[in-house]
Amino acid sequence: MKSKKFNINYKWTINAFIFSFIFAVILNFSSDVLLKKSNIIIAFFVLLVIVLIGVLSDIIGIAVATGSEEPFHSMASNKVFGAKQSIKLIRNANIVTNICNDIIGDISGIVSGAALSSIIAKLSISSTKSTIYATVFGGILSAVTIGGKSLGKNLGMYKSQSIIFSVGILLAWFEKNTGIEFFPSNSKKNRK
Secondary structure, three states: OOOOOOOOOHHHHHHHHHHHHHHHHHHHHHHHHHHHOOOHHHHHHHHHHHHHHHHHHHHHHHHHHHOOOHHHHHHHHOOOOOHHHHHHHHHOHHHHHHHHHHHHHHHHHHHHHHHHHHHHHHOOOOHHHHHHHHHHHHHHHHHHHHHHHHHHHHHHHHOHHHHHHHHHHHHHHHHHHHOOOOOOOOOOOOOO
C-alpha cells in the first residue's frame, strides 16, 4: 500500500505566521486601548465583539470547507458579482479555513481571555472576590464562545453556499475598490 506524499507549503506557513502576528497585535492593541478608556458596559461590548469575530470566522471557515463550487460556475459565466471570488474561496479552502478557523478563531479566543482579565481588573475588587468573578465570567465566556461556534458550525455546513456567496460579494467589492486580489485569477488548484 502506497503512502501519500506529504508536502509542506513553506511559503504559506511563513505567510500564516506573519498574518497571525499582525492580526494578534492589531486585535490586542485595539482591545487594550478600548478597554482602558471605557466603562464596564463598553468593555463587555468590546469583549462580545471579539467573541463574535471568532464565531463568524469559524462559520466562514466551515462553509468554505464544506461548500461546492459547481453552483457558482453558471453564475460566474453570467458575470454575477462575487461568483468568481466564491469559486476562488472554495479552490483555496485550505488557506481560507486556516485563516478563519485557526488564525482568526484562535487569536480571538486568546484575546477574549485577556480582555476578560482586563475587565475583572477594572472592577477593582478584593482578591478573593476577583477569583470568584474570574471563575464565573471565565465559565460564561467559554460557554458563549463554544456554544456560538457549535451553532456556527451547523449554520456554516447547512448554509454554506449562501455564506460563501456573501463573502464572495464582499471580496469582489474589496477587489473592485482597492485593486488588491486575495487569490490569483489563474488559480487552477482544486480542493482535495
